[in-house]
Amino acid sequence: MLPLVIESWIWYMLVVLVILARYVSRWLLLGSIKRFQIGDGVMLVVLGFYSVLVPVMNIISNLDSNLILPKDIPLLTPSSINDRIRGSQLTVVVEQSMIVTIWGCKVCLLLLYSKLTVGLTYRNMVKLVGAYVLLSFIAMEILYFAVWCRPFTQMWAVPVDNIQCSAAINHLATNAFFNISSDAMMLCIPLPILINSQLPRTKKVILCTLFSLGGFVIICAILNKFYSFNDPFSPMWTYWYIREASTALLVANLPMCWTLMRRLFNLRSFMNNSSEHESNTSHQAPIPLANLEPNAVTGNRDKGWWEGGTAGRLYRTKSGEHIIGSPGMNLNHDIDRYRKQLSLR
Numbered sequence: 001m002l003p004l005v006i007e008s009w010i011w012y013m014l015v016v017l018v019i020l021a022r023y024v025s026r027w028l029l030l031g032s033i034k035r036f037q038i039g040d041g042v043m044l045v046v047l048g049f050y051s052v053l054v055p056v057m058n059i060i061s062n063l064d065s066n067l068i069l070p071k072d073i074p075l076l077t078p079s080s081i082n083d084r085i086r087g088s089q090l091t092v093v094v095e096q097s098m099i100v101t102i103w104g105c106k107v108c109l110l111l112l113y114s115k116l117t118v119g120l121t122y123r124n125m126v127k128l129v130g131a132y133v134l135l136s137f138i139a140m141e142i143l144y145f146a147v148w149c150r151p152f153t154q155m156w157a158v159p160v161d162n163i164q165c166s167a168a169i170n171h172l173a174t175n176a177f178f179n180i181s182s183d184a185m186m187l188c189i190p191l192p193i194l195i196n197s198q199l200p201r202t203k204k205v206i207l208c209t210l211f212s213l214g215g216f217v218i219i220c221a222i223l224n225k226f227y228s229f230n231d232p233f234s235p236m237w238t239y240w241y242i243r244e245a246s247t248a249l250l251v252a253n254l255p256m257c258w259t260l261m262r263r264l265f266n267l268r269s270f271m272n273n274s275s276e277h278e279s280n281t282s283h284q285a286p287i288p289l290a291n292l293e294p295n296a297v298t299g300n301r302d303k304g305w306w307e308g309g310t311a312g313r314l315y316r317t318k319s320g321e322h323i324i325g326s327p328g329m330n331l332n333h334d335i336d337r338y339r340k341q342l343s344l345r
Helices: 004-030 038-060 070-075 076-118 122-146 152-156 169-186 189-195 202-228 236-265 277-283 331-343
Strands: 314-317 320-323
Touching: 004 038, 004 236, 038 152, 038 236, 076 122, 076 152, 076 169, 076 189, 076 236, 169 202, 169 236, 189 202, 202 236
Parallel strands: none
Antiparallel strands: 314 320
């Protein structure tokens, strides 16, 4: 296994590269930084906290904290106490940086899902999960700062009067419950929409695999809490903190990079019709224009659904919910086909 300092900085460079690709892609898509949206601002804040998490985690991996066995308390010296106080204070910084990073990624994904589900019943689910994420963050922070360890300065006292100020068992359990449960809820939003969409099978698999990386985020969350509870003196929890935060950032940013990938590799729009899709849909009846929702026929059709454009929004017909593609599988294509079929009658 790689040392933490090497693995963590590899993760960091990869994440920063993907986030830079996200912002370049957004700039190419929107044409101006002034047109960036809320999710882009939130991700910038998240990157700031992640940039604190990685170096501080490497510092505390070489320091002791106020988590100490009772038999070792008599062995404390003024020098070791000062080192443990510093390590404990930095542990608070790491924990808060981790929380903001993870919950910030949840917010960015929910904003993405909100665009994806415009006009659909799934949008109510997004709102409910969003409320749960917000309330869980508020509840967890109130408990962390005002309940579990009183007074809060005991968080870096050496030795502590309350084991919750060093082992933080209640906080870790609360964090694990809210984090894992909200991630599981968020996994249930995009997958059924993609599975039921009209995208070609290959593209469905690609997108489903991307969003399923959220499952790995859940595994990381479980493992970092497992090591925190089972062997708190082991450094393994530090590895899984970095892995969880880094994977969460990748999941939240990779879907936003498609515009740049198209420019770099001269790719067609992700929503473009493939020949396979054309052959599968050529026999279908024309789509009555009256059945299309009004908001599905406006906006920039060059944008994918994950980038805020109507080109990839789901729309509803009498036969079910579909994705409007771009530019090959776009509304103009359906209108022309509909008119041609009418002229042949």
